[in-house]
Amino acid sequence: MIVFADAIISWQKRHGRHDLPWQNTSDPYAIWVSEIMLQQTQVGAVIGYYGKFMQRFPNIHILASATQEDVLQQWSGLGYYSRARNLYSAAQKIMDSFHGRFPNDFDDILSLPGIGRSTAAAISTFAFNQPMPILDGNVKRVFARYFLIEGWPSLPNIEKSMWQIAVRENPVGLNKAENAVAYTQGLMDLGATVCTRSQPKCHICPIKKNCQAHLKNQTNLLPTPKPRKTLPERNTTMLIYMNANEVMLEKRASKGIWGGLWSFPEVDSAPINGEILPKFTHTFTHFKLHIEPVLIKSSHQDNMPNTLWITLDEAIESAIPTPVRNILQSLNSKN
């Protein structure tokens, strides 16, 4: 109730995070970019990308007038590339449908591609001081423990009840708007720095007195982990066509894994005319990919569709996924 929110708010003001690169601003564009980058991605992994992205695309207009290739290049290595494609697509929509100004209406924000309920709420709160409830991984963990909610939090019925709690606890009363930022930020700060998944710092937690998991000594059992199946494994052979100083890259389909990025042509098994490079494994969230790179010396420039020849140095700076970057860098260090 009020007690919960007040405890979070006062704790955040004293002990929360106040100096992240996307804080201390009300620019909806800056906040939007940060919220997209932070989806399923930890703060430490985002900070470097965020600075470069904002330098390259300082506002909506510049982002919208760039190419998707430019945007994917800045996103290269961060993962979940549909976020970058949707960010770019949303920028176009803001130009076309909202006169180039980021909308402040919640439903308008929610209508933008790549923005779901929680991200829309975070933008609404941080950029426009309109308190709307969020429900991210941090909040789910805090709620699961504080209210002793069993079951994997992303199960639809569990998540639904957590949204109800998020709405109920969200401070929307009179004169609460000024604390909306502190409450929303505080929930995430608490989950990220105190109510962590392993070894939570309950001794410094501002709400431990009423935390059901803490009182019943079940903190280490909550939240209920996701039911895991064994990861499926796949194999692929990447063909690295290379002449004196250039490699051939192939643009991947716009959807699916690494959509819209540049990679190597893939086949099921190695051809006999190549030099087999060391195999390695790249692990995704939902499968393992065993990659066998094969180097093929090619004096002529094969004219395959959706391909280009590019120097090693330029290739490394392109919109490529991480395993491709690793391969290119190993080739570069050889030469």
Add this chain to the structure above:
DNA sequence: GACTCGTGGCG
């Protein structure tokens, strides 16, 4: 409701 979609840090 289940699946897809990246990468890196951590115990």
Add this chain to the structure above:
DNA sequence: TCGCCAAGAGT
């Protein structure tokens, strides 16, 4: 070393 999962959204 390896399983887990993080400021989720789209299909």
